[in-house]
Amino acid sequence: xxxxxxxTNRLPLSNQLSIWEKERNDHNIAxxxxxxxxxxxxxxxxxxxxxxxxxxxxxxxxxxxWPQILPWVYEKRMSGSLLTWFVQQALGLKRLxxxxxxxxxxxxxxxGQLGQIIKALTAKQVEATVRDVANLYxxxxxxxxxxxxxxxxxxxxxxxxxxxxSYKEDETTGGVIARLKLAAYxxxxxxxxxxxxxxxxxxxxxxYEHYPVHIYGLIPAPDILYATELVEQPSRQELxxxxxINRSHNGVVNFSTADIVVPKLILNEETVKHNxxxxxxxxxxxxxxxxxxxxxxxxxxxxxFNRQMPTxxxxxxxxxxxxx
Numbered sequence: 001x002x003x004x005x006x007x008t009n010r011l012p013l014s015n016q017l018s019i020w021e022k023e024r025n026d027h028n029i030a031x032x033x034x035x036x037x038x039x040x041x042x043x044x045x046x047x048x049x050x051x052x053x054x055x056x057x058x059x060x061x062x063x064x065x066w067p068q069i070l071p072w073v074y075e076k077r078m079s080g081s082l083l084t085w086f087v088q089q090a091l092g093l094k095r096l097x098x099x100x101x102x103x104x105x106x107x108x109x110x111x112g113q114l115g116q117i118i119k120a121l122t123a124k125q126v127e128a129t130v131r132d133v134a135n136l137y138x139x140x141x142x143x144x145x146x147x148x149x150x151x152x153x154x155x156x157x158x159x160x161x162x163x164x165x166s167y168k169e170d171e172t173t174g175g176v177i178a179r180l181k182l183a184a185y186x187x188x189x190x191x192x193x194x195x196x197x198x199x200x201x202x203x204x205x206x207x208y209e210h211y212p213v214h215i216y217g218l219i220p221a222p223d224i225l226y227a228t229e230l231v232e233q234p235s236r237q238e239l240x241x242x243x244x245i246n247r248s249h250n251g252v253v254n255f256s257t258a259d260i261v262v263p264k265l266i267l268n269e270e271t272v273k274h275n276x277x278x279x280x281x282x283x284x285x286x287x288x289x290x291x292x293x294x295x296x297x298x299x300x301x302x303x304x305f306n307r308q309m310p311t312x313x314x315x316x317x318x319x320x321x322x323x324x
Contacts (some may be wrong), residue, residue: 001100002264008121010153010259011153011218012153012156012206012217013153013155013203014152014153014154014228014242015204015240016147016204016228016230016240016242017229017240018229019097019147019149019229020043020143020147020229021170022042023041023042023043024041026041026227027040027041027042028082029170030152040232040233043143043229043230044229044230044231044232044234045135045136045139045140045226045230045232046232047132047136047231047232048128048135049128049129049131049133049189050063050130051063051066051128051129052086052129052133052243054066054069054071054135055072055079055083056071056073056079056083056231056234056237057071057231057232057233057237058071058073058074058236058237059236060139063120065116065119065120066116066117066120067113067116067117069082069113072243073237073238073241076103077103077106078113078117078281080103080197080199081103081104082117083099083199084103084104084163084197084198084199085104085174086126086129086130086133087133087137087198087199088198088226089126089130089133090130090133090134090137091133091134091137091245093198093245094249095198095249095250095251096249096250098191098293098294099249099250099251099291099292099294100293100294101197101198101295102197102294104111105294108139109298116122116171123276132200133301134228135167136225136231137225137226139223139226140224140225140226140227140230141221143230144221144224145221149221150220150221151218151220151221152219152221152224152242153200153204153216153217153218153219154202154203154216154217154218154219154242154244155203155204155214155215155216155217156200156201156203156214156217157203157204157209157210157211157213157214157215158172158173158174158177158211158212158213158215159173159174159211159212159213160172160173160174160177160178160211160212160213160215160262161171161174161175161178161212162196162264162324164210168274168275168277174211174212174213175213176288177192177194177215177260177262178212178213178262178265179275179276179284180192180256180260180285180288181260181262181265181267181278181283182265182267182271182275182276183281183284183285183288184257184283184285185257185267185274186276186281187282187285188280188287189257190256190257191254191255191256191257192254192256192257192260193252193253193254193255194215194252194253194255194257194290195245195251195252195253195290195291195292196246196248196251196252196253197251198245198246199225199243199244199245199246200243200244200246201238201241201242201243201244202217202219202241202242202243202244203238203240203241203242204227204240204242212262212263212264213260213261213262213304214260214261214262214263215255215257215259215260215261216259216260216261217255219244220244223244223245223246223247224242224243224244224245225243225244225245226242226243227241227242227243227273228240228241228242242243250291251291251292252290252291255266264278278307
């Protein structure tokens with residue numbers, strides 16, 4: 001992933017609907033003229049593995065022996081965990097010890113599904129899904145190469161406070177990034193490091209534009225797993241989504257400070273003063289650790305337990321036993 005620098009030099013967002021507009025129109029005309037019977041244009045990938053289809057396409061049939069799993073577009077816990085693992089197997093992606101994805105080190109909150117899923121993941125099934133992931137990736141690379149696209153200009157939008165003086169109280173990812181942007185401005189830092197998963201959703205149409213924190217990236221074509229327009233039934237999915245691969249061995253990615261944009265954040269001394277009360281920008285910058293070590297020490301999901309259990313002796317005993 002490369003940075004784009006100042007906003008005046010930033011490339012316009014790549015738009016997949018425009019990129020493959022001709023192919024889509026030609027297909028529709030051929031269908032109208034009854035000279036073509038296939039439902040999907042040739043630039044769209046048709047899944048052969050029902051498990052991968054279930055993980056990515058809303059409303060896809062549930063394969064025999066599998067529980068219903070919400071697809072990637074709806075939630076990332078179970079579908080995201082499985083998709084990440086399949087992609088790692090298919091593309092030979094490796095993370096350093098204790099630097100695994102957040103999804104793969106947290107309790108998936110699966111409500112009894114996990115045993116059924118593990119049972120369904122036979123060697124034959126794993127081989128079939130991994131093969132289809134590899135085919136999906138190769139299809140994407142072929143389509144990007146046909147358009148002579150060496151990279152795509154995309155954006156991620158994140159939740160965060162919309163009040164510029166309150167980022168000091170905002171513990172969301174977007175809130176922390178907004179303070180990093182402020183600290184970088186105050187300290188003259190040109191690069192901000194962020195911890196990212198193996199698979200990340202980016203948008204070409206300003207998806208989640210109402211979210212107040214934006215990250216811009218120029219993503220190399222080899223790091224694109226797929227785009228909505230390049231798979232079957234795109235109307236059921238998130239418009240303009242590109243799923244990008246983070247190949248960093250420890251998950252940390254460098255971004256130009258200029259590529260992190262908080263439109264409602266005014267970069268001046270007064271805003272810095274409001275957001276670093278009791279702590280200097282330098283102290284916040286030094287305290288921030290982009291490299292997250294994840295051990296998965298408890299299989300019981302401490303975060304969920306702490307949120308749901310009442311206070312009292314039972315909770316204290318649990319914490320002592322499982323170090324929550």
